[in-house]
Amino acid sequence: MRYRGLGCFKDDRVEHAIPELVKNFRSTIDWSNMGKTINECAEYVHKNYPKNKVFAVQFYGECWTGSEAEYTYDIYGPSNECWENVGKQYTNYVYTFE
Secondary structure, eight states: OOEEEEEEEEOOSSSOSSOEEEEEOGGGOOTTOHHHHHHHHHHHHHHHOTTOOEEEEETTTEEEEOTTHHHHTTTTOBOSOEETTEEOTTEEEEEEEO
16 A cells, blocks of 8 residues: 655635544554554555545544545645644645555
């Protein structure tokens, strides 16, 4: 399983650009290795939603995806509210599977 980052994008509090919160890793974040959280999200989405093309990490440890998310992830435009390749609150750092 390979993936690459698409970048940091704004989200909306009600109409999410990536609609489904599928797993919350916030309680197990390794703050010195955010890549671990990104990989856990990627593996979870790849295993449980194999047809989905993109996933995102929001609020440091929330894992989001959606069947049409590859078309909607950027509808609110780019953001600079990401840190260590994860989104802050109401911000997605988006990845696509290769």
